[in-house]
Each structure stands twice: as structure tokens, then as C-alpha cells.
Amino acid sequence: MLREALISLLKTLFPDGQVREETQYPELLVPNTRWLEVATTLRNHEDLHLDFLISLTAVDYKDKFTLVIHMESTSFRHLLVVKTDLNDHENPVVDSLSTLWPTAGFHEREVYDLFGIRFSGHTDMRRLFMEEGYGFPLRKDFSDESRVLTLS
Amino acid sequence: MSEAVIRDIIVSESDDYIINMGPQHPSTHGVLRLEVSLMGETVKSVTPHIGYIHRGIEKMCESDSYQQIIHLTDRMDYLSAHMNNEAVCLCVEQALQVEVPERVKYIRTILDELTRLSSHQLWWSAFGMDLGALTTFFYGLRDRELILDIFEESFGSRLLHSFNTPGGLMHDVHPNFQKSVREYLKYFRKKLPEYKQLLTDNVIFRQRTEGVGVMNREMAISYGVTGPSGRGSGYSCDVRKIAPYSAYPLVQFEEKLQTAGDSYARYLVRMDEMWESMHIIDQLIDNIPAGDFTAKMKPVLKLPPGEYFQRVETARGELDVYIVSDGNKTPYRMKFRSPNFSNLFVLNELSAGGKIADLVAISGSLDLVIPDIDR
Numbered sequence A: 001m002l003r004e005a006l007i008s009l010l011k012t013l014f015p016d017g018q019v020r021e022e023t024q025y026p027e028l029l030v031p032n033t034r035w036l037e038v039a040t041t042l043r044n045h046e047d048l049h050l051d052f053l054i055s056l057t058a059v060d061y062k063d064k065f066t067l068v069i070h071m072e073s074t075s076f077r078h079l080l081v082v083k084t085d086l087n088d089h090e091n092p093v094v095d096s097l098s099t100l101w102p103t104a105g106f107h108e109r110e111v112y113d114l115f116g117i118r119f120s121g122h123t124d125m126r127r128l129f130m131e132e133g134y135g136f137p138l139r140k141d142f143s144d145e146s147r148v149l150t151l152s
Numbered sequence B: 001m002s003e004a005v006i007r008d009i010i011v012s013e014s015d016d017y018i019i020n021m022g023p024q025h026p027s028t029h030g031v032l033r034l035e036v037s038l039m040g041e042t043v044k045s046v047t048p049h050i051g052y053i054h055r056g057i058e059k060m061c062e063s064d065s066y067q068q069i070i071h072l073t074d075r076m077d078y079l080s081a082h083m084n085n086e087a088v089c090l091c092v093e094q095a096l097q098v099e100v101p102e103r104v105k106y107i108r109t110i111l112d113e114l115t116r117l118s119s120h121q122l123w124w125s126a127f128g129m130d131l132g133a134l135t136t137f138f139y140g141l142r143d144r145e146l147i148l149d150i151f152e153e154s155f156g157s158r159l160l161h162s163f164n165t166p167g168g169l170m171h172d173v174h175p176n177f178q179k180s181v182r183e184y185l186k187y188f189r190k191k192l193p194e195y196k197q198l199l200t201d202n203v204i205f206r207q208r209t210e211g212v213g214v215m216n217r218e219m220a221i222s223y224g225v226t227g228p229s230g231r232g233s234g235y236s237c238d239v240r241k242i243a244p245y246s247a248y249p250l251v252q253f254e255e256k257l258q259t260a261g262d263s264y265a266r267y268l269v270r271m272d273e274m275w276e277s278m279h280i281i282d283q284l285i286d287n288i289p290a291g292d293f294t295a296k297m298k299p300v301l302k303l304p305p306g307e308y309f310q311r312v313e314t315a316r317g318e319l320d321v322y323i324v325s326d327g328n329k330t331p332y333r334m335k336f337r338s339p340n341f342s343n344l345f346v347l348n349e350l351s352a353g354g355k356i357a358d359l360v361a362i363s364g365s366l367d368l369v370i371p372d373i374d375r
Helices: A003-013 A032-044 A102-115 B003-010 B057-061 B066-073 B078-096 B102-130 B135-155 B177-200 B203-209 B217-222 B227-231 B263-285 B339-344 B347-351 B356-366 B370-374
Strands: A018-020 A027-030 A052-060 A065-072 A079-086 A093-095 A118-120 B017-021 B033-039 B042-049 B306-313 B318-325 B333-337
Touching: A003 A018, A027 A032, A032 A065, A032 A079, A032 A093, A052 A102, A052 B318, A052 B333, A065 B318, A079 A093, A102 A118, A102 B339, B033 B356, B042 B347, B042 B356, B057 B066, B057 B333, B066 B078, B078 B102, B078 B306, B078 B318, B102 B135, B102 B177, B102 B263, B102 B356, B135 B177, B177 B263, B203 B263, B203 B356, B217 B227, B227 B263, B227 B339, B263 B356, B333 B339, B339 B370, B347 B356
Parallel strands: A027 A079, A093 A118
Antiparallel strands: A018 A027, A052 A065, A065 A079, B017 B033, B033 B042, B306 B318, B318 B333
16 A cells, blocks of 8 residues: 555544654554554554564663554555553553464563563463563663673 | 472473473574473474573664674574674665665675575575485585685675675675686586485475475464565565665566475475575676775764664565664664564474474474574
């Protein structure tokens, strides 16, 4: 789908979301309470059909976390970035998308391992790379002086 | 490691017969532990345990300059070192809106394809060896060695080149580069039919791989399986076609697809890709334009605040680099979407219900490189 058509369709489908147009790919920011619902629409809508979840990751902005999904449609070849903000920095929780994409479950485990964001509805919420009890290294307030060296 | 974790590893709660394949098993090609739950010889489920060589590359990137990051990316998928470097370079160049010289684009693409060729050769060698055909290892390594010689001549290193730098290349290629590559292609065109004779048409090999680990197109997409493994299921996912970069828009090549989705189909895709790689190099090697090997760059690179995303096709699938910049000389957040990470987790689905010997064939046909999973 063409970029303009995609943007106008997103605006009509998600009136409570914010669409950013000036970025590399169209971006959609939605409230975290509607995370699963929005993802379901994006995946199943016949004109969007965003069936390939490229990556699911997070960014720590110190006062909030932002979840970022890059997804592509294998039939129309348009790419969309979907984001949601998690304002609870201590104990962030959001719905899991592992029922929609099996690959999302493993990306979510990685995000949990690195950021400590929990995904409700995930059947296997264990650490992926590091052992239980280790901190969440990609949080900006993480410190481990004995093992993490800052290079300059 | 806490006591509870150790207890979990030793005593499984279920009554299944559990075998740990790895972390030091030869067929895992690295430190990967597969917890295989068995019923007799039949696999009930496979749980991958990863993280044995997690080095925190994404964390390290947050305190490194963009030129330094290049050297970390080699260490992810070490068999696609050149493509990993290129992904970061393209992302930084896109952010700074730098147009690299034509010469750089040509050389990068030739090196991409040479790297792909050498990676597929090593995969072919190891895949044959996993299934008990030891000769393939000697054939494959013999031919791969000569590509590494070309790399050594031009970059001084054989495996981890770090030859790309934002804006171009570290230095120009060796004056013999074109001659060496042409000679190599002439040589390997004669050798590749031997691969076919030895393994592709081998009855035992075909019985071990045909109909084993069947992945359909929907499964490939929903698990995010890309690269030759995805194309073996008829899923057209070649980033070189979807979002062409460097000199790929200038060359003619086919995206090789198979529809069967079994281990043999994934094997055939890689064999066809080797011919296709040579075809791409053929079109470029004689017309490398003269000129600079790098664009004019500032010594300290500061990306404008914003988010940048770059897709690159490595030998194993789609590698994406996602940079969040706040305007400093180091990235605020750097994410690598590595192809092997997604490809690994389809293993359970493919091997459940099959025999334990097929697990080796399936994991071999997915062509996993473990440092790329752990990062």
C-alpha cells in the first residue's frame, strides 16, 4: 500500500492513536491498554495484513519505557512501526502478543531479560540470556561495576 | 547461578526422558544447549537454552562510537562478518545522509557475495559432516580457504574483517583483487558440480533430508524465519530484492525459492544461491569504477536525534539495525535483529514428532550461528 493511503487508513482505524508521518517508516503510537487489540487489527485487517513481525524491542527513556515493533506485510510489502509507552518504570507490564505471532513470544522473553518488562498472558516468562536474579542490563540505571566496563 | 536454577537443570519435574544436546555437542555448531524430551527415539519437544556466549553487544554499543561498533558486529555472525559491518555502516550513512562513492558500493556488494559464498561453503561442509559424510568437510574447507586468501590479501584478516567503516572502506582493495576474484570464480565453477555429485544426488543424504522437518510458508512467516531457510518454504523474503542497497539495484539476479519446505529444500536453496552469488560477482567485477574508497567523513560522528532502521540480507537471513540517537557521539539505544534468533525457535515445531537423528538434520539445515543468537 502507498504511504499516504496507509497513513490515512491508520488514522481512521485508530482515532486514539498518534500517527507520525515524517519518519523513515510510518509510525503509530497507541495507548498500552489497547496493545493486543491494536496488534490483532494490524495483523488481520485485510488491507493492512501485517503478518511478519520483524522485531519487537524496547527503549528506556528513564521516565518511561517505549515498546517498538517493526512489522511488514508479506503481501503488500509495506512496513510499519508501532509503539506504546509504559509509564510505570518500576514494574512495567503489558499484554503479550505471543498468541498472534509465535516469534513475538521469544522477542518478549528477550525484552524481559534485558529490560524487566513483564508480558501478561505469556506462558513462558523466563530469563533468556542471563540467570534469575541478575539485574536488567539495558535499563539506564543498571550498574555492575565488576563486570561492565565503559569504553571511551 | 542460584541453587534453584541448578536444581531445575538436574531434576525435571515431568517423567519424560530428557537428553541434553550441547552445550558442547558438535552438531550444535557452538555453545547451544537443546533440552530434548524423548519418548523412545521420538522427539516430544525441544527447548533451546541460550546465553552461553551472551556478551551484551547492545549494551556495549551504548558506550562506543559508531566506528568502534563496527568491530563488535563482526563477532555476532562471524561467517557473515562483512554484511554485519555493512548494516551498521548503511544505517549511519542513511542517518547522516552521506552518499558513498560508486566504487565503494561495487566493492561492498562483491564482498557481500564472496562472504555469502564462503559461508554457504562452510555450511555445506558441516551439514554433510553432521549427517555422517566426512568428505564434504574437506571439499568445502578446501574451496573456502581460497576465498579467505583473497580476504587476507586485501584486508589482512581472514574471518573478522572490519573492512567497512561509516562512509566507505577502511582502505582500498589490493591491486590483485579483481584478478584473484576472477581466477577464483573460474576455479569454483568447476568445483561446485562436484558438490552436487557428492551430496545433492546422494541416496543416503536424500533419505535423511527429504520430508524431514517440513515448514510451510505460514509457519515460516509467523516464526519470522528468513533467509534461505524461509525461502525453502516458498516465502519470498530476500532483502536484496525487497529493499535493495549498495549495488544490488544494478545487477540482475534471481531470488531462489523452493516450495517443499523440508530440509532438502533448504539445502537446495543454498546450493542455488552459490551459483547466483557467482553470477552477481560476474556482473560487477569487471566494471568496478575508479575513485575514492571513502566519502569525506568527520572524525567524530554525531547522528541527528531520531530513529534509524536498516535492513540487510546476510547469509542466514534478515539482519536489521535499529539505532535510537539523542545527538551524541554514541547511540542511545542500538538493537540488532539477528536472523538466527528467530530461526532458532522454529526448531521445536519442526522436530517434534520426528526421530532424534532428524533433529541433527533439521538444525543443520537451519544453518544456525550461535554468537548471532546470543549477541
